[in-house]
Amino acid sequence: xxxxxxxxxxxxxxxxxxxxxxxxxxxxxxxxxxxxxxxxxxxxxxxxxxxxxxxxxxxxxxxxxxxxxxxxxxxxxxxxxxxxxxxxxxxxxxxxxxxxxxxxxxxxxxxxxxxxxxxxxxxxxxxxxxxxxxxxxxxxxxxxxxxxxxxxxxxxxx
Amino acid sequence: xxxxxxxxxxxxxxxxxxxxxxxxxxxxxxxxxxxxxxxxxxxxxxxxxxxxxxxxxxxxxxxxxxxxxxxxxxxxxxxxxxxxxxxxxxxxxxxxxxxxxxxxxxxxxxxxxxxxxxxxxxxxxxxxxxxxxxxxxxxxxxxxxxxxxxxxxxxxxxxxxxxxxxxxxxxxxxxxxxxxxxxxxxxxxxxxxxxxxxxxxxxxxxxxxxxxxxxxxxxxxxxxxxxxxxxxxxxxxxxxxxxxxxxxxxxxxxxxxxxxxxxxxxxxxxxxxxxxxxxxxxx
Numbered sequence: 001x002x003x004x005x006x007x008x009x010x011x012x013x014x015x016x017x018x019x020x021x022x023x024x025x026x027x028x029x030x031x032x033x034x035x036x037x038x039x040x041x042x043x044x045x046x047x048x049x050x051x052x053x054x055x056x057x058x059x060x061x062x063x064x065x066x067x068x069x070x071x072x073x074x075x076x077x078x079x080x081x082x083x084x085x086x087x088x089x090x091x092x093x094x095x096x097x098x099x100x101x102x103x104x105x106x107x108x109x110x111x112x113x114x115x116x117x118x119x120x121x122x123x124x125x126x127x128x129x130x131x132x133x134x135x136x137x138x139x140x141x142x143x144x145x146x147x148x149x150x151x152x153x154x155x156x157x158x
Numbered sequence: 159x160x161x162x163x164x165x166x167x168x169x170x171x172x173x174x175x176x177x178x179x180x181x182x183x184x185x186x187x188x189x190x191x192x193x194x195x196x197x198x199x200x201x202x203x204x205x206x207x208x209x210x211x212x213x214x215x216x217x218x219x220x221x222x223x224x225x226x227x228x229x230x231x232x233x234x235x236x237x238x239x240x241x242x243x244x245x246x247x248x249x250x251x252x253x254x255x256x257x258x259x260x261x262x263x264x265x266x267x268x269x270x271x272x273x274x275x276x277x278x279x280x281x282x283x284x285x286x287x288x289x290x291x292x293x294x295x296x297x298x299x300x301x302x303x304x305x306x307x308x309x310x311x312x313x314x315x316x317x318x319x320x321x322x323x324x325x326x327x328x329x330x331x332x333x334x335x336x337x338x339x340x341x342x343x344x345x346x347x348x349x350x351x352x353x354x355x356x357x358x359x360x361x362x363x364x365x366x367x368x369x370x371x372x373x374x375x376x377x378x379x380x381x382x383x384x385x386x387x388x389x390x391x392x393x394x395x396x397x398x399x400x401x402x403x404x405x406x407x408x409x410x411x412x413x414x415x416x417x418x419x420x421x422x423x424x425x426x427x428x429x430x431x432x433x434x435x436x437x438x439x440x441x
Contacts, residue, residue: 019165020207022193041159042194044347046261055235055264061193062265063186065167066211113260134346135259 006067008033009077019065024048026064027074035075035108039137046136049109050074056116058135075108078115090153091115098149102140110136114150124151160196165207171215171322174208175297178320183208185322187216187231188265190258191274216269216324219243225329230269230322238263246330247288249338249355253280259346269323272308275315275378278350278417282309282379284338286371287355290328296321309378333359334367335438339430343417350374351418352426356434364393370402370431375412375423384409385431394439402435403428 005014008031015030024041027033027050039047041060048059051073079089087093091111094100101107110133117132129150130143138146166183168174177183184204186192196203210216216231219240226246228237234254237243243251257263257271257280271279272292284290285305292303294317305326308316317323336357342348353373358365368389370382385406392398412423 018162019167019209020160020162022160025159043190043258043262046259049261052264056260057264058261061189061261063165063189063193063207063209065165065209066189068167116260131346132260135261137347 002065004064004068006069007071009073010080013072015064017064020063022060023050023052023062023064023067023072024059026067027059027072033074033076037105037108039105039109044137045106046109046113046133047106049112049136051112051116054116054119056113056135073112073115075111078111089115091118091150094149094152095146098145098152100141100145100149102138106136106138106140110138110146114146114153117150118154122154124154126151129154160193161198161203163196163204163207165209167209167212169212171213171295171324174210174213174322175295175320177206177208178322179297182206182319185210185273187211187267187270188233190262190266191270191276210322216322221246222327225327228268228326228328230272230324230326231267232269234258234263234266234268235260237268247284247328247336249288249336250281250284250328252338253284253340253353253355256280256340256342256345262347268326272305272326273315273317273323275309275313277312277376277378278353278374279379280340280350280353280373283353283355283371283373284336285326285328286379286381287357287369288328288334288336289369290326292323293325293327294318294321295324300324302327306381312377331359331367335360337434337437339434341426341430349417352423352430354427354430354434356431358389358438364391365389366391370406372410372427374417375410375427380410382406382409389435394435396436396439396441399432399435399439403432406431 001016037047039045043058043061050059082089113133129147183206185208187210217229220227237254271281290305340353355371357369359367368386370385373379388402388405407428412420
């Protein structure tokens with residue numbers, strides 16, 4: 001067991017774990033951040049997506065030893081500024097408004113993939129949004145409302 | 159769930175070499191293949207693991223006298239964003255964009271694609287068609303292995319157990335054309351049913367240095383020499399395209415598996431080649 005140190009949602013974390021423990025398990029079980037979901041556990045579905053140094057990754061495929069000294073963002077920290085205000089992130093608001101969540105299992109990962117897309121300067125283009133969330137499977141919505149919600153946030157205000 | 163064998167996290171190449179020389183250890187870079195393979199369901203769990211994520215010597219993309227050089231830890235996202243790759247090897251950029259989706263492209267590496275040696279590895283036909291050379295190293299020194307000689311049998315490579323993949327060198331002969339095409343179930347998150355790369359030089363007497371390389375149609379990524387011979391010295395006319403496609407269909411021996419059937423793969427491989435030749439001929 002080794003102590004691994006990194007930042008989660010802006011706060012320092014230290015976890016004693018085997019270096020091969022999955023980031024997903026560290027988040028959910030060791031740190032109690034159960035917003036991140038496990039779907040397939042093999043990098044196919046994107047339900048466990050988090051941001052690692054700003055890049056969207058499947059946390060089921062990341063051993064914790066590779067997270068040492070790095071910055072992790074989960075759905076709980078989607079918008080730190082909004083959380084301090086006690087409100088939701090603009091993406092979460094848009095998902096609510098557009099009815100972009102049904103069973104909810106894909107939603108946290110979908111939000112993180114969308115956040116990475118928007119933070120990289122992504123716009124409201126339908127094809128680009130669909131590519132950005134191509135690694136996130138949703139079996140309920142048919143994706144249209146999810147794409148609409150992301151496009152709404154990506155559209156510059158008049 | 160993956161097992162949690164002990165893992166060493168070296169900062170330098172020589173430390174990694176020491177671990178490899180000391181006994182069996184399984185390297186991990188982006189983890190997109192390894193983390194799925196070590197659950198115990200797909201064979202024995204490795205006794206030890208070797209993390210490559212801190213070794214900076216395995217990173218970087220550069221243009222050198224012998225071609226474009228990619229560090230083994232270069233991710234698909236880095237390939238997609240690289241100005242050098244876009245300018246000198248756009249077919250590889252295209253291939254990188256078809257692998258998984260953002261989550262996989264941010265983590266998966268070209269060295270991992272090579273080491274994993276899946277017959278469906280999407281970058282591998284490009285490396286074969288482009289006469290790429292793989293630089294490997296260990297305590298015994300470094301050596302270069304032609305991509306063509308690297309994939310020796312199903313998921314078996316020429317890499318020794320005490321060696322690491324360090325770099326891929328892709329020669330950039332002036333005037334070489336290189337095309338890539340992948341057929342999967344959907345555009346993203348799909349493992350190839352057929353993946354192909356075609357390279358040639360255009361000359362006054364027709365095509366030369368023709369390379370036809372395929373994935374997902376044999377136990378390893380392969381070249382198709384009989385088909386290459388049809389295209390060598392020829393021009394991309396409808397008759398040549400027909401003959402090349404026919405030759406390819408007879409030359410490959412794909413299998414039925416969960417992703418596709420032999421018949422489908424044979425037909426589609428021939429059609430993909432036909433289309434690439436047609437596109438080159440502009441008809």
